[in-house]
Amino acid sequence: MMAFIYNLFILIIIFYLLFKEGCKMAKRRGIVKFEENRCKGCELCTTVCPVNIVIMNKNKINVKGYHPATVDEMEKCIACANCATICPDAVIQVETLEEEK
Numbered sequence: 001m002m003a004f005i006y007n008l009f010i011l012i013i014i015f016y017l018l019f020k021e022g023c024k025m026a027k028r029r030g031i032v033k034f035e036e037n038r039c040k041g042c043e044l045c046t047t048v049c050p051v052n053i054v055i056m057n058k059n060k061i062n063v064k065g066y067h068p069a070t071v072d073e074m075e076k077c078i079a080c081a082n083c084a085t086i087c088p089d090a091v092i093q094v095e096t097l098e099e100e101k
């Protein structure tokens with residue numbers, strides 16, 4: 001019986017820690033910056049964003065003659081950095097903001 005109570009106690013602690021970590025991740029936010037003039041318009045970054053906020057800016061043309069990538073609705077960014085990782089030209093920088101309390 002004591003072993004059962006002990007195991008239950010350990011399980012509750014594990015679930016609590018996982019839940020706490022999950023809440024932190026959900027609150028992570030990012031700011032994404034683009035070196036627009038280096039963008040070659042390949043659109044790779046638009047395919048890997050889990051919240052679908054990376055788009056091509058059809059209202060702008062950079063010095064290379066391409067519509068550069070940008071972010072719509074920055075407040076939805078979760079700072080995963082997928083966009084920065086996949087960009088072959090190092091156009092993108094992702095800054096992680098402090099967790100919300």
Ligand code: SF4
Nearest residue numbers: 049077078080081083
């Ligand atoms: S950091 Fe992640 S969530 Fe934010 S824009 Fe890039 S791919 Fe999307």
Ligand code: SF4
Nearest residue numbers: 039040042043045087
């Ligand atoms: S992956 Fe890089 S070069 Fe390609 S569109 Fe996105 S920012 Fe531009």
